Amino acid sequence: MNNNIDVLIIGAGPAGVAAGIGAKKEGAERVVVLERDWDLGGILQQCIHPGFGLRTFREELTGPEYMHRFIQQAHEAGVEFRTNTMVFQIDKDTNAVWTMNKERGIECLNPKSIVLTMGCRERPAGAIRIPGTRPAGIYTAGTAQRFVNMEGYMPGKRAVILGSGDIGLIMARRMIWEGAEVEGVYEVMSWPGGLRRNIAQCLDDYGIPFHLQTTVMKIHGADRLEGVTVAKVDDKMTPIKGTERYVPCDTLLLAIGLIPENELSRMAGIDIHPVTGGPVVNDLLQTSNPAVFAAGNVVIVYDLVDNVSDEGLIAGANAAKFAAGKISPNVKRIPVKGGENVRLYSPQFVTGEADTIIYMRVTHPIEQACKVIAEPGLYTQRLRYARPGEMNEVRIKAADIQAKPDLKEITVDIQPL
């Protein structure tokens, strides 16, 4: 079956909407974005706080405002959207995409290229195995955010937050503004997961205590959560005897990390990177399947939506080029390696076809002047510090790659000065 779709994009969050714009701008005739929700915008629909788009729009917008601008651009560019449409399968060999929608039924789409923009999910409670009972009142921070900001429900009256990812910090302030109490935020690591400004404006502003190297040891309550036991941990993350404390609460919010959502990518036989949890991509954002591109949090979890949109535009444009037969199957494939203190990075291959940014995170914080580098001699930039919660980037020029025809490998690293 041929549906004359040039570029098919899966997910209408920030990456997918930008990919649609990128594909149309590159000249693709028919660009379709599929979205399982009834509305466009993805997770930014529920991120109603300001802080988005400072780089892109020179002002701080709320999530819905940021998406509103991109969705308008996409409509103007002629991107087609299909909401209430779930992709349930991508066939490995044919790249056929199977969709389900209440009115249209089951359909099989055969686009010339695909962009994966499914975003990420929150790490759930099951991932950290907290001993105790399993009462109601335990939510991931994003689920609670959806309850409060889109469905009009409050998850509880007195919350404890485990993990210091940005969503947890934002939800701490949100709970306060809705009249609830937030007993504290607990982080097992010795450094915060989220941005410092969120600790300042979401916790410090409201006097919410922030406990590093402290975690929830036990959950109490039969039907409804009644409390948690918290304890300090040592450098090996082992709880320290005698530091246990019982905290009464009816709500436990988890902000313990995000995981790229790649069930479809796996089904399509696309190589998944063991550390990022996202597709292995080159700098064209092309996956191990040359007709399939990927962008945004489905590839690597970013701090800022501006980066997600940037990557969406690139993936969409390259998917359009591929659909038009303008990407050679023989592009270079120079592997990128991470240095000692680099936990993850993306893309993992560089083609030298275009200037590119490699995004990365350190494993351990460096609280002193340091430098982010790409060897051999491709990039160096001084930094005042490097922290796991704040992504770093190296910028690589296509001309520099082309000038080194014997280049076998690029190493990215962050080192103290």
Add this chain to the structure above:
Amino acid sequence: MSEERKFICVSCPLGCGLNVTLENGEVVNVTGNTCPRGAAYAKTEVSDPRRVFASTVRVSGGKLPVCPIRSKTPAPKAKLKEIARAVAELNVKAPIKIGQVLIHNVCGTDVDIVASRDLN
């Protein structure tokens, strides 16, 4: 009288640690900032701290039971609780347009509360 204070600038995701020197309650020196916004932030933080307020209002007849709102401009920090209460009392009829003013001059702050999405 000289005083040293520390702030985290919230103007952008960098979150610079600001060291602020005050003389008789006036900012005379700011270090640690990367850009001029840091110094400006320190000055307003000392004299008139403000934050953008973002919440939801109840909606009748809409596709969602609530609609996100924001203060169009930063509101006085000390008034945020009062503003939250004023916003919580509101019930707005759909359709709502993004940017639509829902409360003019909320709590006498000269700040407007506006819808931050379209909701049919």
